[in-house]
Amino acid sequence: MKWISKNFIRGLIVVVPIAITILVVLQIFNLAEKLLGRHLPIHFPGLPLIAVFLLIVLVGWLSSYWALKRLLELGDRLLGAIPIVKFIYNSVKQLSTAMLESQQLFKQxxxxxxxxxxxxxxxxxxxxxxxxxxxxxxxxxxxxxxxxxxxxxxxxxxxxxxxxxxxxxxxxxxxxxxxxxxxxxxxxxxxx
Incomplete structure (x- = not known):
């Protein structure tokens, strides 16, 4: 029984991050496809991917402005106040900040x-x-x-x-x- 529980936990550690990532990406693409399908007369494969990419670039550009910065800070504080979500959000945020902003990380x-x-x-x-x-x-x-x-x-x-x-x-x-x-x-x- 101990062997099963130990390997179950190990399996969760491997499967959960992968499953959450796949689920989030699929949900984003499905949402983009539903929204675009409702408002655009054309549809072609890859349109949701382009739309999500442009949305991310737009949010990145807007985040450099004062009002949106304040809104993002408010969202940060709200997510930081929910016990379980706080742990997940802060961990993912620290990891992505370290990986995307550090010039030295993974260099050598x-x-x-x-x-x-x-x-x-x-x-x-x-x-x-x-x-x-x-x-x-x-x-x-x-x-x-x-x-x-x-x-x-x-x-x-x-x-x-x-x-x-x-x-x-x-x-x-x-x-x-x-x-x-x-x-x-x-x-x-x-x-x-």
């Missing part, structure tokens, strides 16, 4: 000995260690994020001695493709 792909010596895992060097960590592990260590295949939102932050890191001469995009495809697309060197 490396190989590190993980999960044990003799085995190598592809990871990414993260920003410098904070002072409390440096005090405990020393300055000759770096933090490396080792993402899980098929799911970049989960993985392991490991602190590795610099001498154990192998820098890779590959593009970060191809390293991410390698991880997201579980090794089906191999990393490649940057094109000069």
């Amino acid at each position: 792909a490396v190989l590190v000995p993980y999960p044990h010596p003799g085995v190598k895992a592809l990871g990414f060097i993260m920003p410098e260690l904070s002072e409390p960590l440096v005090e405990k592990v020393g300055t000759d260590n770096v933090c490396v994020f080792v993402p899980m295949s098929l799911n970049l939102t989960s993985g392991f932050n490991i602190i590795v001695p610099k001498r154990d890191i192998i820098l890779l001469d590959i593009t970060s995009e191809s390293a991410l493709q390698y991880i997201l495809t579980a090794g089906a697309v191999m990393p490649r060197r940057p094109e000069n």
Whole structure:
């Protein structure tokens, strides 16, 4: 019974983010298709995709204006007040902010000995260690994020001695493709 419950929880951890992402994307496209189908005389495949893309660009552009910024802040506060929604929303917001705004995140792909010596895992060097960590592990260590295949939102932050890191001469995009495809697309060197 313990084995079943443990693996059920593990399965939920893998399936729930994927299912929620698929559900949200499908709902957005269905809503766009219903709205466009009602108001436009033409219909062609891909129209909802174009409409959603243009809507996202429009919201991004409008978010730079004062009134919409205040409205978005109000929405942030409202979502931050609902107990379960607060946790999900803040986690997703922090992750997307880190991934989309950081110039250093996922910049340098490396190989590190993980999960044990003799085995190598592809990871990414993260920003410098904070002072409390440096005090405990020393300055000759770096933090490396080792993402899980098929799911970049989960993985392991490991602190590795610099001498154990192998820098890779590959593009970060191809390293991410390698991880997201579980090794089906191999990393490649940057094109000069």
